[in-house]
Amino acid sequence: MLEALINKEPEENEMLTRRLLLKTTTGILGAAIASPAIIGRASAAGETLYIADSGGSVTKIYREALYDPFEKETGIRIEAVVRSPQPVAQMKSMVETRNYTFDATVGGGMDQGAFYAQNGLIEEFDLPKELFDDLPAAVRNIRGFVPDTISAFSTIYRPSATKRQLSSVADIWDMSIKGTRSLPRSGRDTIEWALRADGVPAGEAIAKELQTEAGWKRAFAKLDEIKPNILIWWTNAPHSAQILHNGEVDIVPTYTNRAYDLMAQGEKLEIMWNEGYYTAYGWAIPKGNPKAELVEKLILYSLDPERQAKRAAPTGQGTPSAKAFKFIEENKSKLLPTHPDNFSKLVPLDYQFWGANLTKANERFNEWLAK
Template structure:
């Protein structure tokens, strides 16, 4: 069965639980990620919400990290959008610490079904993206099962790439050295742990053909054969697989990040925004959005509304999720600058 997002929308048959527009609210402006995300979110969330409530949702593209924009909106009172989509939970955490977000209403059955690790009082995930290892099955001589295999250059010959980004690549090095993902913060709490990570990176450094800096590069690198083995985001690898290229995703050792909805503090349409966010917690609607984008739904029930084959390619599919762990943004947040300085010094050394 070939998944069709349009068919999935049409199949939504649950009774309407959202009323008509609050008061005089007839529009909501959403700061979203733009491009393919806007197209998927329009089909899955924006247009169905307007049909059900009469509130038109207008997307406006924003920066990848909207923290500075949210602060400006709140401090100036110039609400160029009423809520934000696809905000990383790490960014949300920083905004909450600075008292820049409205609390959400997560009392609906759909919101309650979303795991506690994917929501808090001011944030609820709509989707989950994973950073994973991908490789070309036609050029690598046997299946790769872990980052340790990536470091085995004799056993697994091929052109290798790594991300030019401290947090992800330091984690990968420690995973390759046998450190469980959950133990990485403890290992890096001591200087010996950092030395261990950089010693492991020294082993692989002569064998790295491309240090990539933009995730958009990785599909081309894999598709063209410029790289045979490359950590990247699951949706980027899946786009190459969907194009017919023999690429395989290794979920083991992956780490995932939650992305979702937030409301800037003081938003004059906060009540309508909460109504919209509750609507977007629906598993049926998440199924439409996530299947298009190759990302994982936060509501476990979304897989009931998706093609079974497509479900198995997504990061929150139970078998895939069980092999990964969450990115510990509370640990990495305060260390971002220090880690970047040490990593860049090493890379240029």
């Protein structure tokens, strides 16, 4: 349990001071979106912010689309450091010791963001409402977690193999539909897909079903049906893309940006958006970080719709704001999760339920798979 990592000690005086400071600066920071040149070059020039991102190609995109333009506008230098996939313990240590190895993290999921916020590990600040007025509440209700990109998980397939369009997760279980199949070697996503295939509506009904032992048994009974027909259990997102690209499988539930990459290379694939889920990845500032206000300027700067488009579109991720689509080519925007035609078919991942039940799901799934 993640909760076991935390022994929270309230810091009410510090929180009050921060809120008073931030209240007086909100108007100035909001104006910085429209006029980034006023961000305060004179007072901030020469400072360096260390931002923990995913590394590799992601750092390259963020360097070109965000870090370098911000540095040019403000004189604040940005240094990227590679973010741990599970940085909870690192965040806790930094907050407790006040020894900050990075000033902000970007790319962590909503489950991490919610945990940080619930346990006082990140700075709280209020963003101008207009920046998020077109976002559903599911991705903007964690205080101090700022959505940066939106990812979707759904079913990808090869029409030349299936000989027909897929319209539901139940189609994966329908062996009259041709094509080789793969499922993730992951308790959460595979259990979710099994319950969808068995008629449980995508969304909150899944978590409700799994409140009882009968619900868990129902999921594994459905998995029993398809287990002999799964050619490969993929282990990570790049693996799912590789087996599609190699032609090893034709039907794969995975992250839609993996299909986006392959389709950009000419692969003839389809994304079945129906019954998929979405989740947000975003910014968080370690609690007590003395550079918090400078990071807030970077975050506000990043939320400009055109800058969102430049970061998200090359990776196949969705932008937090629909306003960004006017800066993305139409043929590309139609493959992104937050395009209105796609987003309307997705449901939010219940990160709170899975945050509490992820270990249980993986343990039970691995035991079932080994049988």
